[in-house]
Amino acid sequence: MNLPNILTISRILLVPVFVLILLINVPYGDYLAAAVFIIAALTDSLDGYLARKWKQVTKLGIILDPLADKLLITAALISLVELGKIPGWIAIVIIGREFAVSGLRAVKAEDGIVIPASKLGKLKTITQVVAVLLIILQNIYYSFINIPLGDYAIYIAVVITIASGLEYFYKYKISS
Numbered sequence: 001m002n003l004p005n006i007l008t009i010s011r012i013l014l015v016p017v018f019v020l021i022l023l024i025n026v027p028y029g030d031y032l033a034a035a036v037f038i039i040a041a042l043t044d045s046l047d048g049y050l051a052r053k054w055k056q057v058t059k060l061g062i063i064l065d066p067l068a069d070k071l072l073i074t075a076a077l078i079s080l081v082e083l084g085k086i087p088g089w090i091a092i093v094i095i096g097r098e099f100a101v102s103g104l105r106a107v108k109a110e111d112g113i114v115i116p117a118s119k120l121g122k123l124k125t126i127t128q129v130v131a132v133l134l135i136i137l138q139n140i141y142y143s144f145i146n147i148p149l150g151d152y153a154i155y156i157a158v159v160i161t162i163a164s165g166l167e168y169f170y171k172y173k174i175s176s
Helices: 003-023 029-053 059-082 086-109 119-136 149-169
Strands: none
Touching: 003 029, 003 059, 003 086, 029 119, 029 149, 059 119, 086 149, 119 149
């Protein structure tokens, strides 16, 4: 087991920790949840970087890395819906896009075509992470900055998420 795969597995293991901290009422829970989320999100960049740099890309990593990403964002979105911080339709759109693009990748993989992450797909991930963090911390900064940055950020993330999904389907049409 190499370090990039250990980082990916650690991201998966951080998901229930993040959700638990976010959903239970503990002192400084929003700070703790945000910290765990940031650590998990940073492992996403680090594991891929190290795997490529050290030439340690493995089949396990190729399977687990996108799964870990989807678990983290999905858990965050569902938790935020549970807390009443975002409407359910936002979670449905973002999670639905993930299922759709994963399905497209599976269909194309049968044809021997690997669909890499696009620049817009990477931007989608960044905007989702930033939006989740801003929503988690909104009660903290809102008293200083009377602007609902998290609300704006999640709508931007939704637009980029949809655009990214459309880009994949446009570029990799499924033909019958």
